[in-house]
Amino acid sequence: MIGECETAGVTSRALDRSGARPLWRQLQDDLIHRLRAGEFDAGFPGELTLVEDYRVSRHTVRQALQRLRADGLVVAERGRQPRVSPAADVEQPLDTLYSLFASVEAAGLAQRSVVRVLDVRADGVVADRLDLEGSTPLVHLERLRLAAGRPFAIDRVWLPAELATPIVTADFTRTSLYAVLAERTGVRLDASRESIRAVVPTPAERALLECGPDVACLSVHRQGRAGGRPVEWRHTMVRGDRFAVTAEFPADTRRLRRGATTR
Amino acid sequence: MIGECETAGVTSRALDRSGARPLWRQLQDDLIHRLRAGEFDAGFPGELTLVEDYRVSRHTVRQALQRLRADGLVVAERGRQPRVSPAADVEQPLDTLYSLFASVEAAGLAQRSVVRVLDVRADGVVADRLDLEGSTPLVHLERLRLAAGRPFAIDRVWLPAELATPIVTADFTRTSLYAVLAERTGVRLDASRESIRAVVPTPAERALLECGPDVACLSVHRQGRAGGRPVEWRHTMVRGDRFAVTAEFPADTRRLRRGATTR
DNA sequence: ACTAATTTGTTCGTATGTATG
């Protein structure tokens, strides 16, 4: 495991150099541990500090930090001390358009969200999903969603900045994304396509969702449209042990015949 | 933007070195473009090939590839040529009464089943789901379903024997249950209710499906009805990496192009 | 079945640019 070693007044942390596990992964895991223990509430150490502390190269440190930043656990800017992203526990109403959470709503569970990221950025992959150029600025909102006070989903949404910039100043702690969007831009989603699959969450996602290795997740990708134009790309990772999608099909003779008489 | 340049029979691609946009991002965007154009269907180029091709360092190439891998567009392993990842072999719209057999066929994959169990038995729990007495005899069919020759799903179905006895002599290796049922009994399903959740397969299921610990499954419980009467209880365990469910609002038959998995 | 070549994964070092405090 990871040990501590006091030498000449300097605390250094030892990693396993056998190669059994990559250094950057050990570092990442250790940092998540210390982070969850509240060790960095006063401030997150810089890259060079970590290089000194763990006796690894800066490249290795960055490899670990990159994941933490990508997962929203740490926010960092140039020349500024990195900080642990604040976990502001706030009430958040359900997105009524989101049929996936209909069962949650029906179950009468308390819905809360922690806003982890709210900024403007570019993302080539997401832009492609919205039929936009790769460099198009996008408003990005990431929330950890809680039901009955416990994490149940990680929700990431991207919208074209050209359209959605007014919402970046919004306080999402008490308002739904769609409500703010409609109020400030007049845009109202009227169509969506989504794809639901089963995945094993990454360690980082597992840490956020506070679930063990025996829990799988539903990974939901969704494109929302307004007036035929794609205005939202969303990815939601839902704990599979607490939530299920239900579907009910009324009688439809045509489709039935097509499905039953194949070949 | 990005140009092509033929020199001494070698096609190299020029990136903008002004620093306006990071090289790795330009590379990422260009690769996505080429990927969507189907240029890599025969095989994704290796890191060193890209280094040669774009005249950048391997570090920069890896930075671009990392995003593509993180977004699930490309899969890479040690010593093996990276490949373009098929999002999912099969996608199934949620708004129809579907049959696994039909959706696999629709995806253009060869369909085959290994019949593991086909008999008549009683099951109190399942009978309850069908609104029947606990001792009611049920026809039970368990199949390991293969798509393109590879394990795809474990499918267990129970039907009232009083209704479905004629099917126990059928050969299900290459035929759909619904087709046999309609042919031999005249019963056609016209309604269903199902619940879909994500689970981690048990070691036994994992062995049957021949998948590693990184693969989750969709667990689908379904009650099928005909003329208002429950006639089928089904449990299907589908490999999450090969199957995705799609939903559309408002109801339409257009499909989501691609569902990537975030890592 | 074994060896060698290939390819990705990991890790180090170094350098420059840029934004913040």
Added chain:
DNA sequence: ACATACATACGAACAAATTAG
């Protein structure tokens, strides 16, 4: 102006896994 800290980019080496012969 200066130090700090992240972003980008180059080069080099070895490990680990696969594939080709």
